[in-house]
Amino acid sequence: MKQQGIWPYLLLVAGLIGLQFSGSNYLTNLANFVAIQALPAIGLSLLMGYTGQISLGHAAFYGLGAYGSVLLATLLGVNMWLAMVLAAVLVGIAAWALGWLVFRLEGHYLAMATLGFGIIVHVILVEMHDWTGGPNGMTGIEPMNLFGHEFYSDKQVFPIVWGACILGIFFAESLVRSPVGLLMRGVSENGRVVASLGASPDRMKRLVLMVSGIYAAVAGALYARYVGYLSPGPFDVGFSIKLLLMVAIGGFAQIWGVLFGVAFVALVSELLKPLGGYDIIVFGVLLVVAVVYCRDGLLQTLFAGVRGTLRLARKSVS
């Protein structure tokens, strides 16, 4: 098994530094959202791509992390960073518990159960007015600060969210290349064989769901501090499906591909902004095309297509 290379990281960091030199606040803001959304998308890729278990409720973990970290900080009066960690741990435990409930199911049932979980959490966010502010949401969330230094502007938040994102990529890449990663991939191919080799496939699924939930929760907590305002809207089923799209475009079991998927979806969203509500048509078509016709993700299929055309061209030349 190959160790992970350092080149993708260097390229990414170089690109990010270049982006900073461009001095565009707009691009920085966009990049920050890419970093934040990449975390739940990578988490979902660990679960769906590498372990083969569908989830249509990942927005819930994201939302629980966001609301949880803010509520814990105000209610317990603890430091915001500690609250973030606490929220991530609690969401991890919740995901583990959900795993007990849903991983006796497969296929459509699993999809619907996770979708149901996502909707229940969303309803709770809307309905628990006293805690969450209901549909109006929570305002005035303090920005991140460390040793008295505030991280408020896009540029100040940039290194934090990208630091978290790169760490997330690094951990995920290590995990899928570790011995445990072998079992994850085994579960996605054939859980019965994994069981015959002494590992419980259900336990593996629960562990990965937990990790996946923690990824989403951390991203949610960062989102809350960055935006400074929370409402249930961004944590609905629509976001779960957007995550699905990002992972599908990335090719499911490819961490760096998923980062591309997130960036691609973010860019397309920006380009389609003038279209208003119509952008979802494009996303829907992309989702169908990605899953029906590009089984290894958009990038790989494009590359394969280009390679094929080149080969054809070369053949016709010679």
Added chain:
Amino acid sequence: MTAQTVPAPKRVIDIEAVTMAFGGLTALRDVSFSIFENETVSLIGPNGAGKTTLLNVIAGNLRPSSGRVVLRGEPIQGLPPNEINARGIGRTFQSVEIFATLTVLENAMAGGVAATAIGLAPSFLPWGKARRVQNDLARRAREMLDFVGLSAAADMPGGTLPTGQQRLLGIARVMMSGARVLLLDEPGAGLNETEKSALINVISRLSDKGYTIIVVEHDMALVAQVSDRIVVLDQGRLIADGLPDAVKHDPVVIQAYLGRSHDHGVARLRTQVARSEKLLEIDRLSIRYGGVTALDNANVHVNKGEIVALVGPNGAGKSSLVKAVAGFVKPATGTIRYDGADLRALRSPDAVTRKGVSLVPEGRALFPSLTITDNLALGYYTERFRNWGLRGLIAPGLNRNDAFEERKEIAFRLFPILKERQQQQAGMLSGGQAQMLAIARSLMSNPRLLLLDEPSLGLAPKVIDEILHKLLELRAGGLSILLIEQNAQAALQIADRAYVLSTGRIVADGAADSILADPNIASAYLGWDENKPQAETLRSAVS
């Protein structure tokens, strides 16, 4: 044969009165035997005997309805499979189940991960404990690959290995889990002679290393070479347990394999001489699944009004051949011509049925929740479509039209029991009645060629005789029949001609009588004789 002749006296596994029932079907009845330390035991028996079920019970994939499985004094039945592996029993699968997207080395390493008990936390860093465990696994996996002779393929994706090597990889992978008792489920299925000898070599060396091995296998030559002891199951019961030589000559075992049907004078019924006009002509047909060759260059034909039997042990390629004719399997090479038309050119299996070729598949494939009449009505689909087009499918009342009633009556005359039960759900029928319904349903489409896949499977001898007699009646009515049977004794009595298949090749063909009369058929058919190629034995006998 392996080196050890004195079995170690220490018992490893005791199967104690294990019974396994699925609904009404009893797959295992009161099976008891023991396996001793460092012994290689083969579990054999005809198709449907319950061998794989027993393996699944031991490995924890099934919980027995009653009885115990005891590992070194501790009952383990009903534990989940991963617990059973952790206690030292490892298994392989009939369908290999290599992780296709993992490399060969990674497949082997995956087998050892659970035993290292590495937690999740260290896995997030590429160095430290995860790295150490990783390196250690890789080192051990390389040793195991070396042991089974796959070192050269270490970096290939598992899915690209040929079947023979996948089986060896499966063994290496389960060895990595630390299990000292290995359950091998049909390790020889689909392997060629070279691959088989590599497998036999690995099994012998495993035995030398002190492993205790249980092999479920159809290939008798392989069984004869690796076994210290043989346990024979038939229809869920243990019918023999002993040294290979004793089991080989046990008349009960031979009968279980060749079938229980005795001569009831059916041969005398075979008076009508078949015309030599060819209805079905299969030319140099080869079928491959992935890397496995199921059928190799087979030439088979069926004349009009003829019953042709295709006999041979399980895994010989018989079912693959009929499935190719029926359009469910795409052959690799060769042609299938029926009544002058090329069947391979048809797009889907339903088109084959509409041409007049009807398959009664193994396991019958009835519609259990529908009534017998409804099952027959669905069998009549093709005729409705032929006679009335789309209107025939939609218009009400056609169900009760005269043509349908007439055909139904013909079916009922053939199998009167179906008439009595016509409003019952098909799932409530006994095995023999279900087989009759399956045949009757096929006849509803007014076929000219009937393909019958293992009609006698799981039926009592008396019922088998009854059904086979009916086939002679159908033949007298002008129907041509290609009959696939493991129960050679029964099939050869009614057939005009027969082909004998073994591991994908036709090893003999000729008049059914001469094959039936051959005194060497038992040994040749079962393939006990490891020195003499079985094809030669039979050919010399037939010619």
Added chain:
Amino acid sequence: MSEFVQLLISGLMVGSIYGLIGIGFTTIYNVTGIVNFAQGDFAMVGALSAIMFYAAGSPLWVAIILAIILVGLLATLIERFAIRPIGTHVTRGIIATIGVGVVLQGAAVLIWGSDAQPMPAFSGDRPFNLWGTTILPQTLWIFGTAATLMVLLYLFFQKTYPGKIMRACAINPFAAQLMGIRLNAMRTFSFLLSGMFGAIGGIIVAPIALTQYDSGIGLGIKGFVACIIGGFGNPIGAAVGGLLLGVLEAMSSGFISSGFKNAISFVLLLLFLSVRSGGLLGDLEKVGR
């Protein structure tokens, strides 16, 4: 008491709609083994296109029939180009149908805008009194249509030849092919039927609830829950499950809190999935009594 009856009636009414959507799921699932996550969107497209045809000047009943046919044809196209290429891969099937649903919602925004649109009631808006409760005439239309369709579908599957062909495909596709039945044709037919059922569900509920591009999501999910409660694949189960779900929702929004009614149906879903995954009635194709 009268509040209870009022809630019961509105629960049964909403439940009939859930049942209809659920039957749409059942019809496709039974033949193809695919759960169509765009089922609710069929209802939305049905309602909005009926409204469009009506606004364009055709009589209401013509508009309705046109809309039902349109959605049926749309469903067959979807089957051909988005579902059939997937084969039997469950996860990809789920994602593809979700994608189709998203496309339908986007197309709805493009064609009809994002505003909620009203549809005239089939026979007036004047409520009448029955046992001390007020009932809208449309309620009767909903009960009548749902009951008729469910009975017809039941008879179709139990008594007619095409119904049995479809059941045969569901019970054992391999055996169905042996009989000479064209599976792909049956798949297309099941999508046609299911699209039409979805459209009818959306249209009959449109006069009492405004319809907009995302109205289908909720309906689809509830229809699925109805199937789970009743037993997936069993049309009678879907009907019973739908009614049960509708009544439970109405009661909980009446006596507990209206905001939580969605959550309650999902708690029910998780409960059934984990405790009794066969649903109340179990499999239609069960042998023996």
